[in-house]
Structures are given as C-alpha cells and as structure tokens.
Amino acid sequence: MIRAVGALAVLALATAFGGSAQWHPRGTTLRGDVTGDGRAEAVVVEQLGHRCEFRLAAGSSSARVRPEICSQKPSELTDGPDPHIAALADLDRHPGLEIVVQLGHGAYMEFADIWTSRDGSLRRYAGREPHVSYGSSVGTGEHVVGCGSRAGIVLISDRSFPPHGLIVRRWYRAQNLRLKLIRTKTIRWNSDHAPPFPEFREPQPFPTCAKARAIRTP
Numbered sequence: 529m530i531r532a533v534g535a536l537a538v539l540a541l542a543t544a545f546g547g548s549a550q551w552h553p554r555g556t557t558l559r560g561d562v563t564g565d566g567r568a569e570a571v572v573v574e575q576l577g578h579r580c581e582f583r584l585a586a587g588s589s590s591a592r593v594r595p596e597i598c599s600q601k602p603s604e605l606t607d608g609p610d611p612h613i614a615a616l617a618d619l620d621r622h623p624g625l626e627i628v629v630q631l632g633h634g635a636y637m638e639f640a641d642i643w644t645s646r647d648g649s650l651r652r653y654a655g656r657e658p659h660v661s662y663g664s665s666v667g668t669g670e671h672v673v674g675c676g677s678r679a680g681i682v683l684i685s686d687r688s689f690p691p692h693g694l695i696v697r698r699w700y701r702a703q704n705l706r707l708k709l710i711r712t713k714t715i716r717w718n719s720d721h722a723p724p725f726p727e728f729r730e731p732q733p734f735p736t737c738a739k740a741r742a743i744r745t746p
C-alpha cells in the first residue's frame with residue numbers, strides 16, 4: 529500500500545513538472561516506401577506533449593522538425609492541424625518516396641518542406657524554407673505544385689486571375705537534395721475555368737505524383 533502511494537506521488541510530481549511528456553502522433557500516419565528497400569514504412573509527425581517540439585518519424589528513423597509556427601503563431605498549435613505529413617510523393621530519381629511535411633498555413637495558403645531518406649537517415653532538402661506552397665484566393669491567385677512529365681522534375685505554377693490572367697510554370701530538377709530551377713514559361717490565361725495543366729488538379733500538393741496523402745480535415 530505504501531509503495532502504491534509512493535508511486536502515485538512520483539507520478540503526480542512527474543506530471544506537475546512536465547516529466548510525463550510523451551511523443552505522440554500529430555495528423556495522419558501515412559505508409560509508403562521511404563527508404564527505397566521495397567517495404568512500406570509508417571511516416572508521421574510527432575509532438576512532444578503539448579510543447580512546440582516536433583519530429584518526423586519514418587520507420588525506425590526520426591529527425592527534429594522546427595516549424596516557424598512555434599515562434600509566429602504558437603497559439604494555433606492547440607487546435608490547428610499544423611504541422612503534419614501532407615503527402616508521400618515520388619519527386620527525385622533516387623529510390624524511395626519523398627516526404628512532404630506541412631509546416632503551417634496562412635489565410636489561404638499552406639507551406640511545406642521536402643524530406644527524403646539517405647543512407648538510413650532522414651534529410652531535409654536544402655534551400656529556402658518552405659520549399660513549396662499551395663492554395664488560392666481571389667486576391668493572390670492560385671499556387672500549385674505537382675510533378676513534371678519526366679521523373680525527377682517538380683513543377684510549380686502560379687496563376688493570376690482574369691482580367692489580367694497569367695500562368696507562370698516553373699520546372700525544377702529534384703537532385704542532390706535540392707530543387708534547382710531549370711525552366712520558366714509564362715502563358716496568358718483569361719478563362720475562369722481551371723487551367724488545362726496537370727499540376728492544377730486536386731488534391732494539392734503533388735496531385736500528379738503523390739503515392740499517399742493525409743486526409744484533409746474540414
């Protein structure tokens with residue numbers, strides 16, 4: 529009896545001082561072959577208790593993720609969906625799917641980073657953060673991201689709405705843990721209909737090459 533009471537007291541102390549914080553899943557767990565060995569891993573963003581501490585976990589590998597929401601909009605962590613795994617997509621020509629980690633959102637846009645597995649560890653693509661954004665509004669136009677018709681090409685397009693409608697399509701080569709801009713093309717587009725390009729399909733991001741994606745919560 530005394531031992532049980534003692535254990536309860538230790539548990540109460542641990543809870544009071546935050547010692548009981550556990551890593552727990554945030555958002556949907558996706559499954560896909562991230563390492564390229566032909567077997568699917570469980571891929572998820574985990575949070576430490578209620579703290580602004582996150583990690584990306586894929587199978588037995590994990591890596592810390594530090595979304596800017598921690599410094600910019602920490603109050604949204606309590607009930608918002610950020611961050612989470614948005615999609616597993618085939619982006620480069622290296623075996624294994626890339627991991628699209630949604631980091632946060634604005635009024636109409638979502639922002640995501642790209643991670644991949646190399647030699648048993650998770651590596652973030654180099655370059656600006658976030659790597660991709662997607663969404664649309666009357667004010668800002670539409671911003672989408674998909675894959676090109678050839679393997680290893682990421683296609684990011686911006687569309688401004690009529691009466692001065694334009695579509696700017698940008699092709700990037702996904703190589704050596706970077707997205708490198710290789711081509712830009714601007715097209716006039718004054719129709720109210722969706723542009724006839726595959727990267728504009730839904731759901732975003734990567735409608736053309738996502739192998740698994742999180743179910744969007746309303």
Ligand SMILES: [Ca+2]
Pocket residue numbers: 618619620621622623624625626644
């Ligand atoms: Ca890959």
